[in-house]
Amino acid sequence: MRDHSTRLALIQMLVDGAFHSGEELGEALGISRAAISKHMKVLRSWGLDIYRVQGKGYCLSGQFELLDEAKIAALVACPSLNVIPVIDSTNQYLLERVGQLPKGAVCLAEYQAAGRGRRGRQWLSPFGSNLYLSMYWRLDAGMAAAMGLSLVVGVALAETLQSFGAADVKVKWPNDLYYQDKKLAGILVEMTGQAGDAAHLVIGMGLNIAMPEHEGESIGQAWTNLTEACGALPGRNALAASLIERLQRTLEDYEEKGLEGFLDRWNRLDNYLDRPVRLLIGNREVEGVARGINAQGALLLETVDGLVPFIGGEISLRGC
Numbered sequence: 485m486r487d488h489s490t491r492l493a494l495i496q497m498l499v500d501g502a503f504h505s506g507e508e509l510g511e512a513l514g515i516s517r518a519a520i521s522k523h524m525k526v527l528r529s530w531g532l533d534i535y536r537v538q539g540k541g542y543c544l545s546g547q548f549e550l551l552d553e554a555k556i557a558a559l560v561a562c563p564s565l566n567v568i569p570v571i572d573s574t575n576q577y578l579l580e581r582v583g584q585l586p587k588g589a590v591c592l593a594e595y596q597a598a599g600r601g602r603r604g605r606q607w608l609s610p611f612g613s614n615l616y617l618s619m620y621w622r623l624d625a626g627m628a629a630a631m632g633l634s635l636v637v638g639v640a641l642a643e644t645l646q647s648f649g650a651a652d653v654k655v656k657w658p659n660d661l662y663y664q665d666k667k668l669a670g671i672l673v674e675m676t677g678q679a680g681d682a683a684h685l686v687i688g689m690g691l692n693i694a695m696p697e698h699e700g701e702s703i704g705q706a707w708t709n710l711t712e713a714c715g716a717l718p719g720r721n722a723l724a725a726s727l728i729e730r731l732q733r734t735l736e737d738y739e740e741k742g743l744e745g746f747l748d749r750w751n752r753l754d755n756y757l758d759r760p761v762r763l764l765i766g767n768r769e770v771e772g773v774a775r776g777i778n779a780q781g782a783l784l785l786e787t788v789d790g791l792v793p794f795i796g797g798e799i800s801l802r803g804c
Contacts, residue, residue, distance in 0.1 A: 488570045491523050498544045505541035530595045531610020533696055548612050549720045551592055559725035564589035572598040574618035575674055575688040582676060582684045589620040590728055599690065613695040615724060618688040621735050627675060627683040632743040632781025634659040634673045637687055639749050640734035641669060644727050650713035654755035657783045657801055662755045665803060666708035668692055744779045751776045756803060764800040
């Protein structure tokens, strides 16, 4: 893993939101002003909004709370917790260590160089703007028991955010959180295992907290931040701890009750319940009214042919 200690030390110095001269930063880190300038270019490529004013130095455009492993661990019991500031992918980190991890192991990052969403799409992951969190979970009941798991995770995330004051956060089938019809978070569940054996799951989430507008220009759909959904934004460490705790509890409930135990909770949170929608299935488009989900996690769509369940594959849900 590449050493980013100098760049992370620079961020620690800049996170107070004050100006720091290149000379001051260089002296503190034992490097030249030219080296500081090169490091600043990399930090900007990570999505940090750093500007420079002649005679004053470098400054972050806004303050934010860095993730702190000790602070999170003090707030929630977790069998294994790793905060890795710069990583390719939190999901991939856990997937590569499945055989070595305790159930409930968590990895968080400030920046993902290769974050991914569903269908191999890139998940935009600028440094410090959002929350990137993955958890490992073992389902002894096997792979078939994981049906609908992303729906259950969505319920857990939405209920957590509502507890922080984001009352209008909703779930969108099968793996997103929405606020005012804009994407707020995405969920990616990846699974390994063999038929007849336990299922090894890595559950990843990316939550937009305060992503700058210019960073999201390449996103191909309407999106929003938790700053818009919450009256008072929670600290990132407290939020991470609450999400971990709620997710642990929810997965334990899921093992006991299955998806059926979450149907009412999902329907209370469903962004498109009883609304006209379009389902995009490859080149085919189906219109109807969303009527929630069934016990298998299928989306129920009321069409001219009656109530039809849709599940899996390359299906995208859109409002009309």
